[in-house]
Amino acid sequence: MSVGQAIPTTVGEPPDGDLQQQFLYEMLLIRRFEEKCAEMYTRGKIRGFLHLYSGEEACAVGAINALRADDKIVTHYRDHGHALARGIEPNRIMAELFARTGGTNEGRGGSMHIFDVDRNFLGGYAIVAGHMPIATGLGLAANLSHEDWATLCIFGDGGVGEGEFHEALNLAAIWKLPVVWFCENNGYGMGVPFDDSLANDVYKIAAAYQMPSVRIDGMDALEVYSATQLALAHVREGHGPYFIEALTYRYRGHSMADPELYRTKAEIEEYRKRDAIQRLKRSMIADGLLDETTYQALVARVDAEVDEAVAYADASPEPGLHTLYDHITKEYEGESG
Amino acid sequence: MTEMRMRDAIREAMREEMLRDERVFLMGEDIGAYGGSYACTRGLLDEFGPERVRDTPISESGIVGAGVGAALAGFIPMVEIMTINFSLVALDQIVNNASKLHYMSGGQVNVPLVLRMASGGGSQLGATHSHSLEGMFAHFPGLTVVCPSFPGDAKGLLKRSFREPNPVVFIEHTALYGTRGEVPDDTDHLVEFGQARTVRSGKDVTLVGYSGSVHQCYRAADMLAAEHGLTADVIDLRTIRPLDMSSVIRSVQRTNRAVVVEDDWKFGGFAGEIAAQIMERAFDWLDAPVARVAGKDVPMPYNRNLEYAALPSEEDVVEAVLAML
Ligand SMILES: Cc1ncc(C[n+]2csc(CCOP(=O)(O)OP(=O)(O)O)c2C)c(N)n1
Ligand SMILES: [Mg+2]
Numbered sequence: 175m176s177v178g179q180a181i182p183t184t185v186g187e188p189p190d191g192d193l194q195q196q197f198l199y200e201m202l203l204i205r206r207f208e209e210k211c212a213e214m215y216t217r218g219k220i221r222g223f224l225h226l227y228s229g230e231e232a233c234a235v236g237a238i239n240a241l242r243a244d245d246k247i248v249t250h251y252r253d254h255g256h257a258l259a260r261g262i263e264p265n266r267i268m269a270e271l272f273a274r275t276g277g278t279n280e281g282r283g284g285s286m287h288i289f290d291v292d293r294n295f296l297g298g299y300a301i302v303a304g305h306m307p308i309a310t311g312l313g314l315a316a317n318l319s320h321e322d323w324a325t326l327c328i329f330g331d332g333g334v335g336e337g338e339f340h341e342a343l344n345l346a347a348i349w350k351l352p353v354v355w356f357c358e359n360n361g362y363g364m365g366v367p368f369d370d371s372l373a374n375d376v377y378k379i380a381a382a383y384q385m386p387s388v389r390i391d392g393m394d395a396l397e398v399y400s401a402t403q404l405a406l407a408h409v410r411e412g413h414g415p416y417f418i419e420a421l422t423y424r425y426r427g428h429s430m431a432d433p434e435l436y437r438t439k440a441e442i443e444e445y446r447k448r449d450a451i452q453r454l455k456r457s458m459i460a461d462g463l464l465d466e467t468t469y470q471a472l473v474a475r476v477d478a479e480v481d482e483a484v485a486y487a488d489a490s491p492e493p494g495l496h497t498l499y500d501h502i503t504k505e506y507e508g509e510s511g
Numbered sequence: 512m513t514e515m516r517m518r519d520a521i522r523e524a525m526r527e528e529m530l531r532d533e534r535v536f537l538m539g540e541d542i543g544a545y546g547g548s549y550a551c552t553r554g555l556l557d558e559f560g561p562e563r564v565r566d567t568p569i570s571e572s573g574i575v576g577a578g579v580g581a582a583l584a585g586f587i588p589m590v591e592i593m594t595i596n597f598s599l600v601a602l603d604q605i606v607n608n609a610s611k612l613h614y615m616s617g618g619q620v621n622v623p624l625v626l627r628m629a630s631g632g633g634s635q636l637g638a639t640h641s642h643s644l645e646g647m648f649a650h651f652p653g654l655t656v657v658c659p660s661f662p663g664d665a666k667g668l669l670k671r672s673f674r675e676p677n678p679v680v681f682i683e684h685t686a687l688y689g690t691r692g693e694v695p696d697d698t699d700h701l702v703e704f705g706q707a708r709t710v711r712s713g714k715d716v717t718l719v720g721y722s723g724s725v726h727q728c729y730r731a732a733d734m735l736a737a738e739h740g741l742t743a744d745v746i747d748l749r750t751i752r753p754l755d756m757s758s759v760i761r762s763v764q765r766t767n768r769a770v771v772v773e774d775d776w777k778f779g780g781f782a783g784e785i786a787a788q789i790m791e792r793a794f795d796w797l798d799a800p801v802a803r804v805a806g807k808d809v810p811m812p813y814n815r816n817l818e819y820a821a822l823p824s825e826e827d828v829v830e831a832v833l834a835m836l
Binding site: 310338507 | 567568573574575579580581582585586603607612613614616619620653655674676677
């Protein structure tokens, strides 16, 4: 579906077998990583708020694989999947969740605030929609420097009700900024169904800001990939921002603290039948791109990688108390930079 | 040295920094064609064009956040928030993003962002348009809060703000925009953060202020000298985070008395922080409890007489000094 202009939602040839296998591997890695996080949370190794991404893997994998290395990402607090899809080492993410020095943020950020500046992963943000104006500013920077890198801004359906969503989209539209807005509509903002929260469909609200806006199947990694490629081509050519609403579903509670009183087990089972991993596996087998042995090898590989991440995190030291005041401000050296 | 008004010193600082460093750009509501609601950016659109002097819609959160984003990508944005009152709409970006991203990312990113805003009451604008929130911003680790009282300092501090790799909240008292003072001509003249200035020396009491209240302290010192034969140290803090307490303590150790003056509300205000630090570090030198002269605990009234009563005055400062002798 699309509004605003007559635009196709997908484009081009599907990714080749190797890339599809990479998608499958990354989705399996995210799923396994998240299940391990749940276990580590129950064992008290991970503290604070923990929001798992299980069920939504196709969004991260499809969208982020469409990016170039110099494109920038800002995302919300449900960010492990995005970090993994961007190629950040599971070891460093797990160590961050364990609050260790080996973590991406040296244990200063935690689950909701993963950063890796070397991969242009400019943060998970835990204030709903609070990162959306930042994406606008990144887009402005790209335009001011006459470079063609793009910014991918990922957020939930809950963000659409926030004022910062509207300010950010409006500014990006009037200034024609190269930002791809990517809404992971998983049906709920905590326990509130999105159609109780919003006066219109998400992609229609975005279309009011005069940008192409599409609704896609967020449980299909191939569709997400090609829709994001199309969006990136549009923004790189200087046509201004582009909006994608990906319909998806989270299998687990909002966070580990969620008793899930607002939905039924039957509903979850319904969505599991459309599981993104199984779907890609089936289509790859049907296309002769995968066999069961290779699939099992991928499963074994991610199991081993996630176990290794836990071992690495466990062995990484806690930050010393003498480092409490490190990084409050960057040292002034006579010049800004 | 050239004599100029505060607003011209501020404009000169921005101009020079834009000429010096291409990464500097300005954005804000009505800073372009209109010239800024306090005329601080007048002429800059013509000189630098709409890319570097960018008029924005009325979206405080959006533009401050966009400033954070551009700063993350290597630019040095100055976002003008028309007045400090509207910064309340942008607090999420200032507090949750700008002030913490360096820390939270483990030092991976930094935010060289300058936020300018006009502050203070006294113009009969009523309660929503008369805030003095310097102390609120100083509360947040990660922010630098600059509050100049004189044009020369304003220029040197603002230029220094553009060199800072961290977010700076630069707060200008509306009552001071038209005041005149000597401004160094040297385009490399910077005023370092965290260095208070003793603008007048005396021996009987230490008067501490920032922004507009420095001028009240100064006038109070005149009155104390003329009418009571007393002399006062007047300390202009210039930046309230970082805070130069050492200068205050050294002065109190000589005068043995201190009055802290600010426009903001007394309850929970920044003057209380200074009073507490004097108590912690110079208790044995004090001959009287530290006094605070600050705004009265009411939303700012519109009526002229009521507004005057709600704001601190030089008479209040004199009274506070006499009460501690
Ligand atoms: C400004 C703000 N208000 C409330 C919250 C608490 N909160 C955290 S997540 C969340 C739901 C957000 O839902 P959505 O954007 O759909 O993302 P999802 O969790 O579904 O991925 C809420 C209300 C918050 N973090 N920030
Ligand atoms: Mg949601």
